Amino acid sequence: MAATRSGPTERTRTSERAATIRRQHAREEARRRNLWVTLGVLAVLGIVVTAGFLVQVSRDTTGQASTPPAGAVATYGVPLGKDTAPVTVTIYEDFMCPVCGDLEAATRAWLPRYAAQGKVRVIYRPVAFLNRMSNGTEYSTRAANAYAVVLDEAGPDAAATFHDLLFEHQPRENTTGLSSDHLVDLAVQAGAAESVARAGIERRTYEQWVVNGTDDASRHGGVTGTPTVAVDGKRLPALIPVELARRLRESVDSALRG
Amino acid sequence: MLRLGLLARAVVGVVWVVAGCLKLPDPTENVRAVRAYRLLPEAVVPTMGHLLPIIEVVVGACLLLGLLTRLMAVISAVLLVSFIVGISWAWARGLEIECGCFGGGGPAAGASDKYPWEIARDAGLLLLAALAARRPSTPFALDNRLYSRTVPEAVR
Numbered sequence: 001m002a003a004t005r006s007g008p009t010e011r012t013r014t015s016e017r018a019a020t021i022r023r024q025h026a027r028e029e030a031r032r033r034n035l036w037v038t039l040g041v042l043a044v045l046g047i048v049v050t051a052g053f054l055v056q057v058s059r060d061t062t063g064q065a066s067t068p069p070a071g072a073v074a075t076y077g078v079p080l081g082k083d084t085a086p087v088t089v090t091i092y093e094d095f096m097c098p099v100c101g102d103l104e105a106a107t108r109a110w111l112p113r114y115a116a117q118g119k120v121r122v123i124y125r126p127v128a129f130l131n132r133m134s135n136g137t138e139y140s141t142r143a144a145n146a147y148a149v150v151l152d153e154a155g156p157d158a159a160a161t162f163h164d165l166l167f168e169h170q171p172r173e174n175t176t177g178l179s180s181d182h183l184v185d186l187a188v189q190a191g192a193a194e195s196v197a198r199a200g201i202e203r204r205t206y207e208q209w210v211v212n213g214t215d216d217a218s219r220h221g222g223v224t225g226t227p228t229v230a231v232d233g234k235r236l237p238a239l240i241p242v243e244l245a246r247r248l249r250e251s252v253d254s255a256l257r258g
Numbered sequence: 259m260l261r262l263g264l265l266a267r268a269v270v271g272v273v274w275v276v277a278g279c280l281k282l283p284d285p286t287e288n289v290r291a292v293r294a295y296r297l298l299p300e301a302v303v304p305t306m307g308h309l310l311p312i313i314e315v316v317v318g319a320c321l322l323l324g325l326l327t328r329l330m331a332v333i334s335a336v337l338l339v340s341f342i343v344g345i346s347w348a349w350a351r352g353l354e355i356e357c358g359c360f361g362g363g364g365p366a367a368g369a370s371d372k373y374p375w376e377i378a379r380d381a382g383l384l385l386l387a388a389l390a391a392r393r394p395s396t397p398f399a400l401d402n403r404l405y406s407r408t409v410p411e412a413v414r
Binding site: 027030031034041042045049052053056057059060131132136211218224225238 | 282283284285286287289290291293294300304308309311312313315316320325326354355361362363364366404405406407408
């Protein structure tokens with residue numbers, strides 16, 4: 001019988017074909033499962049990224065309403081000297097920035113004198129660029145807030161004194177910075193009433209003003225580092241402090257002559 | 259070759275996680291660092307500043323876990339190419355800014371001296387990312403547990 005003769009090979013062929021089809025099915029099944037795994041993982045990652053992004057956005061309070069301290073100039077500036085002075089010097093500073101401290105030391109001998117003589121008006125723009133540098137205590141923000149507290153409470157002269165005290169007691173980078181108590185002491189030394197200074201410093205009354213002033217400097221002033229110095233709105237190049245101080249004095253003197 | 263793929267994804271993963279974590283504490287700083295490049299329109303600068311550290315941490319963690327390894331390696335390569343473009347742009351325009359690669363950012367005197375090294379570093383990482391994309395099947399990867407084989411062992 002033909003059927004018995006060709007039987008075994010026929011059966012083998014059929015079972016091979018069946019096995020191939022089974023393998024194909026298994027592969028397709030695995031592919032489908034893998035696709036679902038990919039989609040599932042992507043969905044989870046999408047949720048993680050979105051959540052993280054929203055947390056970062058919520059931690060950035062930039063642009064929320066803020067109240068400037070009384071005596072602030074052009075919203076975010078702290079003035080030194082008369083507004084009738086012929087030359088305006090704008091200095092963007094971070095109280096944590098060591099180069100700013102060096103610049104202060106290099107201009108201390110003449111800039112305050114020029115301001116007192118009515119030759120220049122200095123507009124200090126406190127910014128908080130270096131909050132990362134104070135072991136999580138946000139010294140840049142705290143110091144700038146305290147500066148605003150003193151300006152609001154005791155006026156520009158006290159603020160100028162406080163500004164100089166902050167640089168004389170400038171903490172090193174990657175330390176916790178001056179404590180609130182220390183800031184209050186300096187504020188009192190500069191002429192602020194202790195109770196008011198303490199409340200403003202501990203509650204960070206002007207924190208949002210500092211955040212917005214920092215953003216304004218970066219966004220509209222194009223300032224992304226400190227110190228940045230401008231004479232009558234004209235930016236000086238980034239130089240090492242001693243040269244920057246010399247260039248500043250030359251620019252001021254030439255503006256006074258012209 | 260399996261070992262090389264593992265090494266590649268581990269190195270790139272660690273760099274992303276470290277770089278991302280260092281940027282997380284101060285969101286405003288990242289926004290300023292992105293702005294300092296003067297490359298993107300202001301409308302997208304804050305979004306980029308907030309999103310980038312998160313993406314770095316997530317991509318880095320996935321590479322370390324061996325999760326969607328090939329996709330994450332490709333995303334790494336795309337990010338690294340854009341960073342190289344960014345630094346080259348700053349260099350070409352004569353901007354003196356810190357790259358902000360590991361936090362920080364903004365202008366710094368003599369920052370441009372570091373551009374060649376930063377580009378070389380990113381190019382090296384790009385090479386590793388490409389390697390990880392070519393050899394996504396590595397030991398100690400979550401992918402091995404999650405995915406079933408669709409190709410017989412011998413053909414791989």
